[in-house]
Amino acid sequence: MSASTIIFYILAAITLGGAILAVTSPKIFRSAIYLLFSLIGIAGLYFWMSYEFIAAVQVVVYVGGIVVLIIFSIFLTQGSGGDMKDPIKVRSLFAGLACLAGYCLVYYVIQRTPFVASFQQSIGNEVKTIGEQMLSTTEHGYLLPFEVVSMLLLAAMIGCIVIAIKTRTTK
Amino acid sequence: MSDIGLSHFLIVSTMLFFIGVYGFLTRRNMITMLMSIELILNSCNINFIAFNKYLFPEKLDGTFFTLFTIAIAAAEAAVAIAIIINLYRQRKSIDAEDADSMRM
Numbered sequence: 001m002s003a004s005t006i007i008f009y010i011l012a013a014i015t016l017g018g019a020i021l022a023v024t025s026p027k028i029f030r031s032a033i034y035l036l037f038s039l040i041g042i043a044g045l046y047f048w049m050s051y052e053f054i055a056a057v058q059v060v061v062y063v064g065g066i067v068v069l070i071i072f073s074i075f076l077t078q079g080s081g082g083d084m085k086d087p088i089k090v091r092s093l094f095a096g097l098a099c100l101a102g103y104c105l106v107y108y109v110i111q112r113t114p115f116v117a118s119f120q121q122s123i124g125n126e127v128k129t130i131g132e133q134m135l136s137t138t139e140h141g142y143l144l145p146f147e148v149v150s151m152l153l154l155a156a157m158i159g160c161i162v163i164a165i166k167t168r169t170t171k
Numbered sequence: 172m173s174d175i176g177l178s179h180f181l182i183v184s185t186m187l188f189f190i191g192v193y194g195f196l197t198r199r200n201m202i203t204m205l206m207s208i209e210l211i212l213n214s215c216n217i218n219f220i221a222f223n224k225y226l227f228p229e230k231l232d233g234t235f236f237t238l239f240t241i242a243i244a245a246a247e248a249a250v251a252i253a254i255i256i257n258l259y260r261q262r263k264s265i266d267a268e269d270a271d272s273m274r275m
Contacts, residue, residue: 023194095196099189122228156246164253
């Protein structure tokens with residue numbers, strides 16, 4: 001068992017353990033912090049696969065952005081203390097059974113499927129390659145989705161401001 | 172090269188996906204449901220990157236799909252939290268059961 005194998009299992013354990021605690025913890029603030037650990041574990045998995053750019057984006061956007069947003073919204077709505085209402089027993093039992101069944105099905109399919117790799121030279125994933133291909137207009141370029149996503153982010157920003165703004169009732 | 176293959180990553184991401192589904196089905200608080208959705212989206216991202224690394228190393232499509240998924244997830248989280256805060260101002264509660272003003 002090599003060192004990189006052990007590191008993979010440690011990262012997977014951080015990810016899955018954090019995820020399990022995040023969906024079962026009775027305190028909402030702790031749940032957000034466990035989600036943080038899970039997302040950092042996922043970023044570590046990207047580093048393990050030597051996709052450094054994606055890992056950096058994961059840390060910046062998820063850990064630095066979304067989790068902080070969630071924590072702020074927890075403070076705005078609930079405060080940090082106090083337990084949440086317990087989940088309904090019957091519902092959590094059947095949800096657990098359904099998830100277990102779904103996991104077994106997908107595991108069976110993964111074990112049966114022969115994954116055929118294309119044995120070609122790796123293109124590498126430096127930031128230079130990613131940037132050039134993302135903004136190119138050739139066959140494998142991603143310029144159109146890039147622009148569409150920028151429009152989507154603008155629309156989401158305006159939508160958030162419109163939805164969350166305090167409406168002043170003037171009489 | 173280590174002995175970790177594609178199926179290891181697929182199994183980890185499957186576990187993460189169903190943990191997220193479990194949280195989404197059992198939680199009653201809207202913010203925690205949103206956190207479960209983030210877990211589900213992240214499991215899909217792991218799948219994209221693992222397929223790109225192990226099966227198609229000559230392309231970058233998995234990388235781009237992951238980048239766009241992260242961008243859309245950020246937009247989705249921001250809009251969802253704006254809706255939740257607006258709902259909290261009206262109802263003083265962020266439980267999913269209390270958001271019933273559109274019920275027939």
